[in-house]
Amino acid sequence: MKDILLQPNDYVGVSFWLLSAAMSAATLFFFMERDRAVGKWKTSLSVAALVTGISAIHYFYMRNVWVVTGESPTTYRYIDWFLTVPLQITEFFLILSAVTTVRGALFWKLLFASLAMLLLGYFGEIHIMNVWLAFILSTSAWLYIIYEIFAGEAGRINANKGSRASQKAFAALRAIVTFGWAIYPVGYVVGYTGAGSEEWLNSIYNLADFVNKIAFGVVIWAAATSYTESTK
Numbered sequence: 158m159k160d161i162l163l164q165p166n167d168y169v170g171v172s173f174w175l176l177s178a179a180m181s182a183a184t185l186f187f188f189m190e191r192d193r194a195v196g197k198w199k200t201s202l203s204v205a206a207l208v209t210g211i212s213a214i215h216y217f218y219m220r221n222v223w224v225v226t227g228e229s230p231t232t233y234r235y236i237d238w239f240l241t242v243p244l245q246i247t248e249f250f251l252i253l254s255a256v257t258t259v260r261g262a263l264f265w266k267l268l269f270a271s272l273a274m275l276l277l278g279y280f281g282e283i284h285i286m287n288v289w290l291a292f293i294l295s296t297s298a299w300l301y302i303i304y305e306i307f308a309g310e311a312g313r314i315n316a317n318k319g320s321r322a323s324q325k326a327f328a329a330l331r332a333i334v335t336f337g338w339a340i341y342p343v344g345y346v347v348g349y350t351g352a353g354s355e356e357w358l359n360s361i362y363n364l365a366d367f368v369n370k371i372a373f374g375v376v377i378w379a380a381a382t383s384y385t386e387s388t389k
């Protein structure tokens with residue numbers, strides 16, 4: 158019978174546990190640090206805290222599903238992503254509009270592409286669509302986002318627009334969407350090809366969430382607090 162308590166050799170279970178603690182602590186941190194920020198940076202820190210907060214709630218549940226059943230908590234994971242990815246796209250767009258002139262239509266394009274990316278990935282993971290067809294389509298949606306933020310109108314950053322803090326935050330967030338987000342498709346490929354796949358799938362997704370939710374928040378926090386201090 159599968160154990161109902163976390164076992165010392167259940168490394169994936171331990172990573173779920175660490176993530177739920179880290180997401181909770183990050184949430185508290187971003188909320189408390191809000192006081193140090195000025196103006197719209199306060200909103201940015203609130204959004205960062207919402208992202209880790211929503212994720213913490215899901216990690217509490219995902220951890221239990223994993224420890225008790227040893228199965229991937231796919232539905233909880235995707236509900237989490239469906240809530241947090243749009244919030245991150247919103248945050249990204251807010252910072253983008255501070256460094257260049259962009260049309261509102263771009264926001265909808267990024268939002269739609271990110272939702273399509275997640276929906277297709279979900280269809281593949283719950284096997285209502287061929288795993289590799291879903292992968293190819295989902296990856297195309299992600300590549301489209303990268304194209305938009307580098308080559309599209311979002312790529313034409315105006316060096317004279319926005320503060321240095323927003324310029325730096327934009328560059329860092331763009332790197333996260335490119336390199337940080339790349340960890341997810343790697344997890345999918347390893348998870349659906351290799352042996353011991355459920356373990357790999359979940360460890361890689363957990364690592365990816367750590368980078369993309371906590372590091373994402375830290376980038377915003379660094380910009381928010383440096384802006385405050387440089388203008389004092």
Ligand SMILES: *C/C=C(C)/C=C/C=C(C)/C=C/C1=C(C)CCCC1(C)C
Pocket residue numbers: 238241242245274275277278279291292295296299338339341342345366369370
């Ligand atoms: C906080 C959660 C975030 C930032 C989640 C991001 C998720 C992705 C970038 C997922 C991408 C996928 C592909 C590009 C192809 C395979 C299927 C996915 C959904 C894992």
